[in-house]
Amino acid sequence: MTESFGAYPEQQTVAPIESAPFTPAITRPPGLSRPAPLVKGDTIGVVAPSYAPQHGWLLRGAKAMEDAGYKVIFCHEIDRFRRFQQREDERCAENLMGIWLNPDVKAVIAATGGYGAVRLLPFLDPDVFRRNPKAFVGYSDITALHLWLMRRAQLRVFHGPTLDDLFPGGSDPTVLSLLTALSTPRPETKIGRGTAR
Numbered sequence: 001m002t003e004s005f006g007a008y009p010e011q012q013t014v015a016p017i018e019s020a021p022f023t024p025a026i027t028r029p030p031g032l033s034r035p036a037p038l039v040k041g042d043t044i045g046v047v048a049p050s051y052a053p054q055h056g057w058l059l060r061g062a063k064a065m066e067d068a069g070y071k072v073i074f075c076h077e078i079d080r081f082r083r084f085q086q087r088e089d090e091r092c093a094e095n096l097m098g099i100w101l102n103p104d105v106k107a108v109i110a111a112t113g114g115y116g117a118v119r120l121l122p123f124l125d126p127d128v129f130r131r132n133p134k135a136f137v138g139y140s141d142i143t144a145l146h147l148w149l150m151r152r153a154q155l156r157v158f159h160g161p162t163l164d165d166l167f168p169g170g171s172d173p174t175v176l177s178l179l180t181a182l183s184t185p186r187p188e189t190k191i192g193r194g195t196a197r
Contacts (some may be wrong), residue, residue, distance in 0.1 A: 032156045033133040038107055038182045040069035045105035046163050047075045047096050050141040051114030053164045055079060058111055061163035064175050074111075075099050082116055092116070093123035100128055106135070107182055112164045113140025121148050129153035135182050138162050158182065 038044075044065055046058075058079070062072040075095045082088060099105055110117075121144065130153040137158040138145070146157040158181055166175050 032150060032154050033130070034156050034185075035133045035135040036106065037185050038070070038135065038179070041071070042106040043071040043073055043102075043104045045073055045075070045099035045102060045108045046078060046111050047099050047108060048078050048080075048111040049092055049096055049117040049120055049145060050082075050110065051112055051116065052079050052081050053112040053162075057164035060168065061111075061166035064166040064168040064172065065163070067168045067170060068175060068179055073099075073102075073105065078111055084116055084119060089116075089119040090123045093120040096120065097125065097128045100132060100134065108134055108136050110138030110142045110145075110162045112162045113138065113142055115141050117141045118144040120145070124148065124152075126152040129155055137178065137182070 046062070058074075062074075065072050075098070077091070077095055082092075096108075099108055118141070129149055133155055135158055136145070136149060136155070137160045139159050139162065142162070143159065146159060149155045149157050158178075160178050160181065161174050166172065166178070168175075
């Protein structure tokens with residue numbers, strides 16, 4: 001009987017598996033660079049590699065960071081509507097690298113998620129990021145950049161809130177945990193029963 005997709009299990013023929021040592025197809029990078037912790041007064045750069053953020057939410061998040069003692073600078077095209085064309089992707093990649101190369105910027109946070117970050121990858125230079133290790137924060141579509149930065153530039157990254165998720169006032173747990181992650185090399189806060197819901 002020949003093997004077919006419709007055969008019952010007892011009718012299928014199975015070739016024996018030769019034993020060979022398991023080797024993973026993808027190996028972990030040898031070591032990821034740890035960015036310097038933020039200190040109050042440092043500048044955080046904000047980029048929009050995905051959708052353009054809602055202006056009011058963007059300003060609210062910037063105020064949260066400023067109230068916490070940090071300076072915030074925006075990419076000069078932060079609110080530009082994206083049409084997802086190649087020239088736009090190239091310009092967006094240039095903007096990200098420009099913010100990254102700014103010596104005053106000590107961390108970079110995405111303004112919002114959505115769609116489009118993966119389109120930047122062919123136009124990014126890994127040496128720009130590898131030679132200037134900084135904290136990079138975001139989630140959703142930004143995850144494509146996280147994976148690229150870890151794999152191609154050997155950087156540690158932070159899967160965390162985008163700027164438009166943050167609220168001023170000093171009591172937002174999202175802001176507090178983000179700042180702890182960025183400013184404390186080894187936080188002692190335990191996550192678990194009684195500390196998170």
